[in-house]
Each structure stands twice: as C-alpha cells, then as structure tokens.
Amino acid sequence: MLIGLTGTPGTGKTSVSKLLEKRRQWKVIYLNDLIKEEHLYTEVDEKRDSVVADMELIRSRLLELTDEMERESASKVVILESHLAHYIADIIIVLRAYPPELIKRLEKRGYSEEKVNENAEAESIDLILAEAFEWCEKVFEVNTTDRTAEETAGDVEKIIDHLLSGKEDELHEYSPGSLDWIDSVP
Ligand SMILES: Nc1ncnc2c1ncn2[C@@H]1O[C@H](COP(=O)(O)OP(=O)(O)O)[C@@H](O)[C@H]1O
Numbered sequence: 001m002l003i004g005l006t007g008t009p010g011t012g013k014t015s016v017s018k019l020l021e022k023r024r025q026w027k028v029i030y031l032n033d034l035i036k037e038e039h040l041y042t043e044v045d046e047k048r049d050s051v052v053a054d055m056e057l058i059r060s061r062l063l064e065l066t067d068e069m070e071r072e073s074a075s076k077v078v079i080l081e082s083h084l085a086h087y088i089a090d091i092i093i094v095l096r097a098y099p100p101e102l103i104k105r106l107e108k109r110g111y112s113e114e115k116v117n118e119n120a121e122a123e124s125i126d127l128i129l130a131e132a133f134e135w136c137e138k139v140f141e142v143n144t145t146d147r148t149a150e151e152t153a154g155d156v157e158k159i160i161d162h163l164l165s166g167k168e169d170e171l172h173e174y175s176p177g178s179l180d181w182i183d184s185v186p
Contacts, residue, residue, distance in 0.1 A: 002066050003160055004080045004089030006132060008123040010105040011095035012144050012152055017081040019153035024077070026160075027069040029062070031082030053084060062088060077160060086132040091163065093156055094132050094176065098145040099124045099184045117185075124185040129176055138168070141176035 005013050017028045035041055040058045041051035062080070069078045086092045097105065099120040106116045122128070132139045142155045155174070162171050 001076055001160075001163065002070075002078050002080055002089050002091070003163070004082075004085030004092040004136070005095065005156065006083055006085040006092055006128055007095030008097070008102065008119050008128055009083060009111075010102050010109065010119060011097045011123070012149055013081050013083070013095055015149040016095070016153045016156050017079055019149060020079065020157060023153065024075065024157065025073075026075055026077040026079055027073045028079045028081055029065060029069070031058070031062075031080055031084060031088075034058075034061070034065075055084075055087060058084075059088060075164075077164070079160075083128065086128065086135050090137040092132045092136040092138065093140045093142060093159055093174075094129050095152065096129070096141060096143050096145070096179055097123065098143075099181055101145050120185050124181045124183075126179070126181075133176070138163075139176045140171060140174040141179070142174060143179060 005017060007013055014030070017030070020026050021028050035051060035053055035058065038061065040054055040061060042054045043052045045052060066078050070076055080089050086094070102123050103116055103120050106119055111119070129139070129141060140159050142152060144152045159171055159174055162168055
C-alpha cells in the first residue's frame with residue numbers, strides 16, 4: 001500500500017518518516033532526495049535553490065520502485081515522503097502546522113526570511129491540502145501543532161494501521177478541513 005506523506009516544508013514529514021522506519025520498519029521513499037540523486041528533474045532553479053521536478057519521469061520511476069519495495073516489505077506499506085507526494089499517491093496524509101509555529105521551525109532550519117514567509121503563507125491558505133483534495137482519492141489531515149514528532153508519528157501510524165485493517169471509518173479525528181489559519185500570517 002503506497003501512502004503519501006505531504007505538507008508544507010517544516011511540518012515534519014522527514015522526522016515522522018524516520019521515526020516510522022525505526023518503529024515499524026516501514027519502507028520510505030524520500031522523494032526529494034530521489035529526484036536529485038536520479039536527476040528526475042527538467043531544470044535547476046538557482047534563484048530558489050531548487051529543481052523543477054519531471055512528474056512523468058518520477059511517476060514511471062516510482063512505479064518500478066514501489067513494486068520492488070512492496071514485494072520486499074512484509075508489511076506492504078511504502079510511505080512516499082515529499083511535499084510533492086500528493087501528485088503521485090492516491091492515499092495522502094497531510095501534515096499541518098500553525099503558521100507561527102511553522103515559522104519558528106523554519107527559522108531554526110536557517111531558511112531565508114523570504115522562504116519562511118512564503119511557506120508560512122502557503123500553510124495559512126491550506127495550499128497543499130487544497131492540492132491534495134484535487135489529486136488524491138483519500139485525504140487525511142494531521143495537526144502537528146503543540147505536539148512532538150513522536151506524537152505525530154503516532155498519529156500517522158494510527159491512520160496507516162486503520163487503513164491496513166479496513167477501519168478507515170474510525171478515522172474521523174483526521175478528517176481534513178477543520179483548520180482555519182487564514183488570519184494567522186500578517
Ligand atoms: N509535531 C511535530 N511533528 C513533526 N515534527 C515536529 C513536530 N514538532 C516539532 N517538529 C520539528 O519540526 C521540524 C520538522 O522538520 P522536518 O521533519 O524536516 O519537516 P519536513 O520534512 O516536513 O520539511 C523538525 O525539527 C521537528 O523536530
């Protein structure tokens with residue numbers, strides 16, 4: 001089962017994925033790293049210090065990779081970790097963080113003021129959640145605000161375990177759309 005873990009940078013996708021790899025030996029594809037390692041991009045955007053992902057190339061590469069990993073993985077769970085994951089996976093978990101808290105996390109990471117504000121603004125207007133609704137069949141939302149990475153990993157683990165055991169209808173607490181942070185960024 002391929003499950004996407006998406007969210008604005010700084011919401012905790014990497015931290016949670018690493019914890020779940022350790023805790024449950026679930027396979028994780030760190031898509032942003034894969035894109036750079038295997039040149040799955042069309043051009044480099046020097047100004048924004050990023051690359052322009054080639055989604056067609058990524059989709060075909062992931063088909064091979066996820067088949068391989070699902071065969072190898074006893075649990076059959078493969079987590080696709082990236083802020084692009086919702087363009088690929090049909091089942092998506094969107095991590096959220098209250099923008100003022102997200103700003104603190106991104107400042108700690110050394111992001112420029114422009115990049116911090118850009119991401120905080122995207123988070124305040126639910127940008128990734130809206131894209132997830134457009135692209136994905138099943139969308140779950142996890143609020144990471146005022147929680148530890150361990151607690152958030154527990155939330156993600158609970159969602160995946162419920163999906164594996166067919167108890168998706170018991171996941172009301174992760175139904176998307178309850179957060180309204182539109183006024184949280186000046
Ligand atoms: N509830 C939480 N869930 C996940 N990360 C959290 C949480 N609270 C604080 N953090 C911190 O926020 C940062 C998230 O960074 P990272 O995992 O790289 O996010 P992303 O991969 O989404 O960019 C980490 O330093 C992590 O320790």
